[in-house]
Structure formats: structure tokens, C-alpha cells
Amino acid sequence: MKVVLVGRRAFDSLEYHLGDSFRALGHHPQLVDITDGLPVPMRLSYWIARFAEPYDRLLARQLARRVRQCRPDLVLVVYRHLHPLLVDLLKRDLPGVPVAQINPDALTNLEQQQIIGADYDCYFSKEPYLVAFLRDKAGLNAHYLPEAFNPRVHRRPSLPKADAERRQQVDVLVYGSLYAYRARLIGQLARAGLRLVVYGQPGRYRHLEGPVQWRTRYLTGEEKNRLVYGAKVVFNGFHYAEVSSANQKYFEINGIGGFQLCDNKPMVAACTGVPSDKVTFDTLDEAIASIRQYLTRPDERHELADRQYRHFQEHHTFDRRVAQLLAILDL
DSSP states (O other): OEEEEEEOOOTTSHHHHHHHHHHHTTOEEEEEETTTTOSSOHHHHHHHHHHOHHHHHHHHHHHHHHHHHTOOSEEEEOOSOSOTHHHHHHHHHSTTOOEEEEEOSOGGGOTTTHHHHSOOSEEEESOHHHHHHHHHTSOOOEEEOOOOBOTTTSOOOSSOHHHHHHHHOOSEEEESOBOHHHHHHHHHHHHTTOOEEEESOBOSSOOOOSSEEEEOSOOOHHHHHHHHHHSSEEEEOOOTTOSSOOOHHHHHHHHHTOOEEEEOOHHHHHHOSSOGGGSEESSHHHHHHHHHHHHTOHHHHHHHHHHHHHHHHHHOBHHHHHHHHHHHHTO
């Protein structure tokens, strides 16, 4: 089956992993990059489209033409700020071809509600709260599809975890976008005296406070695997708009074999392979106490990390998610 993914070329992105899993399952994915052929740089194009609908509609027509030329059997749109005209054109020009939307972000990032304004055949979201609203109130064909990890990218190093920890010498690892909320969380951990290593680009309004080792770049590839596996504790504070869902890092950390401490959310309890109260927190005071406890109990954190690793390898790969998506679409 020919599958067109509408998104951007970026290693370790959602569209990268979806394409890799479609390929692993015997399909033929093709990425249509929304930035190809833009008359101006991407950032400028985004803001022009936001305030000038004729330009936004022009981009939709150009993108629809490129998707149509691929002659797909399925179109899966990852980006959420694209004009609803795109879907109208695809359904007109590709009769019988399902056009679905998969929203990977927290519900505060719905832009101007373009995905709700568009007539997609199916909507996938990791947030049950949003799925319920789309299905039960907006009358849309919406389905819950949690995030996942890619076992061909997010891989556990071969050495024992105790040896990896001795090599990395990292007590607490934090990585991801350093928006103001996450910077606040990190600041509280640092002021509590925890030794932190932080990876991520600086955000607006707040910078990191306290004695942290800060690397101003994102973690990807083998470096991510080594650090996540070799850190004694990986702290994963979810975005505040994760109402009941978990982020992709939750899945990739467990899929790599790292020991993770994260927010207590209903979907964490549903996905975990160990008792959720052992690996979650409700308050930062609880998180700090748990981190201090686990730093002194290596055998316990190694055992929990290994149980999570085996559970996530079986239940939470992108290959399984793609198979679930195709089953929902009856393809």
C-alpha cells in the first residue's frame, strides 16, 4: 500500500517513525514535506498564512497537487496548522482514499482549530479528553492512539545498566524543549540539591536556574540511547496540557531501558508494566523524595527499568501503533 505522510523531514520525528514502521510492515511510505517549494522561509510563510487566507489557500492547493501526484492509497497528515481546503481537495481528487489526521501534541497546540474545521475521514489523538470532545460533541470519527517508540532507533545499549551508569555519571537527566514551565520544574529540582544534566534549547521568558549541567542541544540517536540508559534517573515532567495523556518521551525512555520518573496520569497507569505509583509523582516534593530514594537503591531501579523495557517492547512500539491505525481504518 502507498502511504503519503504530510509533515517535515526530521530524524526522530513522529512522521519519521511512522514512515519507518509502515516500511517495516511491508508498505510503501512517502513523505511530502510541507516546506518544499515555499516562496519564503518556513517561519515567515507560517505567519503570512496565519493572517492572509488567500496565501494559506494557495499553499493548500500546492500541497494537494503534490500529494495527488504520489497516487496514494492512504494520506496521513501530521501537521495541524494546514488549511482545511487541503482535505477538501484531496477528497475531491482522490475519491475513496482515506485522509486521516494524527495529532501528536498537547491540546493547547491546536493552532486555529484547522483540524476540527477540516473534514478528515478519521482523527487520531493521544489525548482521551480531546478524543471524547471530538467524537461525542463535534460528531467526528475520532480515536485514541497513544504515542510509542521506535525499536530500530530507540535501542537499549548492550552493556549492563550498572556499567552504563558508571560510564555516564549522571544522577538525573532531563531533556526536551525548555519552555517556561519545564524551566520552573528544573529549577526546583536543582534547588533541592539534585545533580542535573539538562539537554535542550533555551526557551523564552525563563532560563535555567541553579547548578545544572546544561547542554544547549537536543538529544537524538545513539547519544540519546546512551544517556537515557546510563542515567540513574530520567525525570520526565509532562507539559501542563497533557490532561490525561503521556508524551512520546514516556514511551522512548522505557523502550530504551532507562529508569523514568514521570507525572501521574491515567494513561501512564494504563500503559505501564510496573505499578504506576513506583514510577510516578503527583507533586514536585514527591518527585524529589522519590529521586533521592532511588539514587540509593540501584537494584530496585534496575529491576523496574528492565520490567518496563520488556513490557514496552511487546506493547508500545510504533509498529503496533501503525497496525492499530490500519485496523481502525479497515485497511
